[in-house]
Amino acid sequence: MEQPHFKSWPDVAPTLIAVAAGRAPADTVIRGGQWVNVHTREILPDHDIAIAQGRVAFVGPDASHCIGEGTEIIEADGRFMIPGLCDGHMHIESGMLTPAEFARAVIPHGTTSMFTDPHEIANVLGLDGVRMMHDEALMQPVNIFTQMPSCAPSAPGLETTGYEITPDDVAEAMTWPGIIGLGEMMNFPGVIHADPKMLAEIAATQRAGKTVGGHYASPDLGPDFAAYVAGGPADDHEGTCEADAIARVRQGMRSMMRLGSAWYDVETQITAVTEKGLDPRNFILCTDDSHSGTLVNDGHMNRVLRHAISCGCDPLIALQMATINTATHFGLEREIGSITPGRRADIILTSNLTDLPIEHVIARGKTVAMDGKVMVDCPHLDWPDHARRTVNLGPARRAEDFVITAPEGANRVTANVIGVVENQAPTKALTADLDVIDGAVAGDADKDICQIALVERHLGTGKTVNGFVSGFGYTGDMAIASSVAHDSHHMIVVGTSRDDMAKAANRLGEVGGGITVFKDGQEIAMVELPIAGLMSDSPVSEVAAKAQDMVDAMAACGCHLNNAYMQHSLLALVVIPELRISDLGLVDVTKFELTDVIKGSA
Incomplete structure (x- = not known):
């Protein structure tokens, strides 16, 4: 499946040359703007841009020689002309949207290129699910490059997924037109210990000349980190402090600093550039996970860029981190990331480089958004029935x-408790003394401890694994259930009432997946996610509205954490320390082994 209505550089090179030389008219000329050059970190006033066949043909003080009878003229009126923004690492499924609706959500915010790892759907539908994400991505009017997921399961032996990804799957995917590399290598212990399967996936990617994504979720920057880098991953987005960022770039990796809906890791790492003065070309901005409410209400890569600038980063350096740095890392510097001849004409007009209002967005030479309104169609794949029937609870x-x-x-026990950390992916391994009532261990509202359960939903085994979690602040009788449970995507249920927990789980079985909130025995919010139990193909505005209702419902149950749903959905992510839950039990991620919920009598 090829990108529609867009030709490769060899097919259009003669036209680009003719337009640049003045022998043929441009399709479009943007006139009288300030050219922001990310190669030289300059702002050049009074420049024009000539576009032909979806690519930049000429940039200079006067493009009048490129204008013909049919040339469209766009007046920049002195505004800044900046490259379309690139998201270096993200998961479309975290937006609760299909690629088409995700594109529709981010285009008005100036995102014209995304490097997406669909490992969420890989855990549910395997290679077939990845292919569907890949195919719909190629249908969009902006650039969505797909990384082949590397780790399903993310931690073999500690979780069970709906499907497993194999080295043969990776080798096959490397032949697909939209595959740009290997998705984040989350099984970092596997790489450190030279697991043959992990190394075979990395080798298949490198033989194809593509980029290997990293995921080193450990504070240990000693020999284990060096071993991981030697294993091939070329970037990492799991850093949370300045030392993490510095260690990665010193070892030849790109440090990807993320600002997602709940991950605030830019401010603590960008000081490596703003204070330590390290070369900024080795740093990349990304979102990782952004839910639909964030996309609609706050933005996407423009939000990250504004945040980096507010943290003291020079606007032009921050812009490099969201454009040319990303393109260079993935070997696409000749295609995207700058406004220079031959590149795809992905251009934003903005009147301010700090506040970054996104006033006019051009992708592949066509206007795709103006003043927050999408001006193009984002085609949908015809998702098959088997992709919509993935929640199988059994009894x-x-x-x-x-x-x-x-x-x-x-009468009283000491229990291991998962501790939620606001605005960060890691959890804390806590312990608490809890009362026993009628033979059952009870949560403790005064200590902000409630129950968590992982409900198996791929094979219909009827298995439920229980534990305790702290940090959400829930009060009264309530439960929240989600069929989004990174990365194995069983069902996560958190609650203070076992009756409500059962009702919430069964409700998601009825609708085929999503998120539901119950309070005092009644459902008070629902976000339906029928595709793989992860995504909706409904309009982004509808999904965002339901997502906001869900956030409000969580608050009505006592939770006031920032974007607490993201923490909820990651409670089963058994590759990020310290304590998680899986279908096999409670997982101590500092040791990568199962541990008991009950430590003993208090």
Whole structure:
């Protein structure tokens, strides 16, 4: 499947040359703007841009020689002309949207290129799911490059996924037209210990001349980190402090600094550039995970760029981190990332480089958005029925399935508790003394401890794994259930009432996936996600509205964390420390081994 209505450089080179030389008219000329050159970090006033066949043909003080009878003229009126923004690492599924609706959401914010890792759908539908994401991505009017997921499961032996990704799958995907590299290598212990499967996936990617994505979620920057870098990953987005960023670039990696809906890791790392003075061309801005509400209400890469600038970064350096740095990293410097001849004409007109109002967005030479309004169609794939029937709970869940039985005779126990950390992906491994009521261990609202359960939803085994979690602030009788549970994507249910937990789980089984919030026995919010239990193909405005209702419902249950749903959905991510839950039990991610929920009698 090729990108529609867009030709490669060899097919249009004669036209570009003719337009630049004045022998043929341009399709479009942007006239009288300030050219922001990310190659030289300059702002050059009173420049024109000539566009032909979706690419830049000429940039200079006067493009009048490129104007013909049919040339469209766009008056820049002194505004800044900046490259379309690139997201260096992100997951479309985290937006709760299909690629088409995600594109529709971010185009008005100036994002014209995305490097997306669909490992969420890979865990549910395998290579077939990746192919569907890839195919719909290529249908869009902006550039969506796909990284072949590397780790499904993310931690073999600690979780069970709906499908597994193999080295043969990776080798096959490397032949697809929209595959740009290998998705984040989350199984960092596997790389460190030279696991043959992980190394085979990396080798297949490097043989294809493509980029290997990294994911080193450990604070250890000693020999294990060096071993991981030697294993081939070329970038990493899991850094949370300045030392992490410095270590990565010193070892030849690109440091990807993320600002997602709940991950605020730019401010703590960008000081490596703003204060330590390291070469900024080795740093990249990304979002990683942004839900639909953030996209509609706050923005996408423009939000990240504004944030980096507010953290003290020079606007032109921040812009490099969201354009040319990303393009260079993925070997696409001749295609995207700058406004220079031969590149795709992905251009934003803005009147301010600090506040960054996105006033006019051009992608591949066509106007795609103006003043926040999308001006083009974003085509949808015809998603098949099997992609919409992925929530298989088996027997209906009952309140008894969520009972955590105490050791015989115990009146009080010491339990391991997952501790949520606001605005960060890692959790804390906590312990708490909890009461036993009628033989069952109870949560403790005064200590902000409630129950968490992972409900198996791929094979219909009826299995439920229970534990405790702290940090959400829930009060009263409530439950929230989600079929988005990175990365194995079983079902995560958190609640204070076992009855509500059962109702919430069964409700998602009825609708085929999504997020539901129950309070006092009644459903008060629902976001339907029928595609793989992860995404909706409904209009982004509708999904965002339901997502906001869900956030409001969580607040009504006592939770006031920033974007707490993102923390909820990552409670099963068994490759980020310290404590997680999987279908096999409670996982100590500092040791990569299972641990008990109940440590013993208090």
